[in-house]
Amino acid sequence: MHTGGEPLRVVPRLEAAEAAVAAAGLSLLELRRHMAAAQDHVRRALMHEPRGHRGMYGALVVRGGAAVGDADLAALFLHGAGYSAMCGHAVLALGRFALDYGLVAAPRRPETAVRLRCPCGVVTAFVPWDGHRSGNPVRFHSVPAFAAATDVPIDVPGRGKVVVDIGYGGTFYAFLSAEQLGLDVCSSKTRDLVSAASAVTEAVKKQFQLHHPESEDLAFLYGTILTDGRDAFSEEPTTNICVFADEQVDRCPTGSGVTARIALQYHKGLIQLNQSRTFRSSTTGSLFTGKAVKETKFGDYNAVVVEVSGEAFYTGTATFTMEEEDPLKYGFFFK
Numbered sequence: 001m002h003t004g005g006e007p008l009r010v011v012p013r014l015e016a017a018e019a020a021v022a023a024a025g026l027s028l029l030e031l032r033r034h035m036a037a038a039q040d041h042v043r044r045a046l047m048h049e050p051r052g053h054r055g056m057y058g059a060l061v062v063r064g065g066a067a068v069g070d071a072d073l074a075a076l077f078l079h080g081a082g083y084s085a086m087c088g089h090a091v092l093a094l095g096r097f098a099l100d101y102g103l104v105a106a107p108r109r110p111e112t113a114v115r116l117r118c119p120c121g122v123v124t125a126f127v128p129w130d131g132h133r134s135g136n137p138v139r140f141h142s143v144p145a146f147a148a149a150t151d152v153p154i155d156v157p158g159r160g161k162v163v164v165d166i167g168y169g170g171t172f173y174a175f176l177s178a179e180q181l182g183l184d185v186c187s188s189k190t191r192d193l194v195s196a197a198s199a200v201t202e203a204v205k206k207q208f209q210l211h212h213p214e215s216e217d218l219a220f221l222y223g224t225i226l227t228d229g230r231d232a233f234s235e236e237p238t239t240n241i242c243v244f245a246d247e248q249v250d251r252c253p254t255g256s257g258v259t260a261r262i263a264l265q266y267h268k269g270l271i272q273l274n275q276s277r278t279f280r281s282s283t284t285g286s287l288f289t290g291k292a293v294k295e296t297k298f299g300d301y302n303a304v305v306v307e308v309s310g311e312a313f314y315t316g317t318a319t320f321t322m323e324e325e326d327p328l329k330y331g332f333f334f335k
């Protein structure tokens with residue numbers, strides 16, 4: 001599938017993961033650790049070349065057991081460098097997938113709620129359903145999202161001092177305008193935006209200590225989002241590019257990034273509850289909309305639940321082969 005251009009290679013089930021969940025009663029976060037430690041070749045084979053590419057993204061669907069709990073299904077999110085905590089574009093696609101592949105009993109017309117457990121918690125996707133087939137747009141309600149820090153001075157080696165905001169939308173991102181790095185998010189070369197954003201990520205990781213209210217597993221900086229600086233409310237789209245994991249570029253406006261950015265905007269009084277904004281990807285021009293729908297608390301943080309809406313489409317089905325004697329059977333990755 002793809003959502004706004006960002007790929008989602010869906011693994012509908014994996015026996016090794018189901019066996020681990022069933023045998024040891026693993027939670028989803030425990031399964032995430034288990035996959036990284038014992039089954040990582042599955043991710044590498046599916047994300048890396050020659051079956052994948054540097055921008056490939058995936059979801060491993062989990063259908064039952066403690067990893068799913070009271071949700072309809074669960075998912076681990078796979079990218080080129082590991083396993084993320086949240087992925088909005090995947091949630092939008094998996095909402096459709098869950099209905100079309102019968103993972104939700106008795107879907108309702110005109111819209112069905114799909115409860116999807118992600119490593120960061122349960123999010124609910126709302127999916128159009130005509131009785132036979134899912135449709136678009138899909139929207140989801142996030143886990144509580146919050147401003148972790150605002151106006152943090154960061155020294156980026158070789159690039160000088162910048163000021164970033166750090167937001168959480170199921171995973172943590174640093175945000176700053178591309179202008180602070182002498183770039184334009186709409187017209188600069190993608191490779192320049194990527195290397196600048198990656199330098200910021202590395203610097204923030206060294207200079208700012210993240211804290212997650214529930215789990216240290218989730219207290220990591222996933223990436224940096226460069227923006228056009230248009231954070232004050234406007235009917236016009238605001239453009240951004242998300243560079244996450246190991247210099248991976250999101251092709252869509254980034255569902256978890258939109259969530260975190262709205263939490264920051266709400267925290268700063270730049271947007272009201274239920275005021276919708278449109279977010280545009282600088283890579284493909286694809287659009288998501290987002291709005292804060294409810295105030296809540298998360299640990300000590302004042303938080304908001306954010307609704308993100310976008311379109312996901314099927315691209316095909318695939319069966320992959322791994323020949324035992326292939327020295328590159330689990331793929332390869334280079335920069």
Ligand SMILES: O=C(O)[C@H]1NCC[C@@H]1O
Nearest residue numbers: 087088089250254255256
């Ligand atoms: O939409 C999102 O949230 C994701 N897209 C790729 C990077 C993020 O996980």
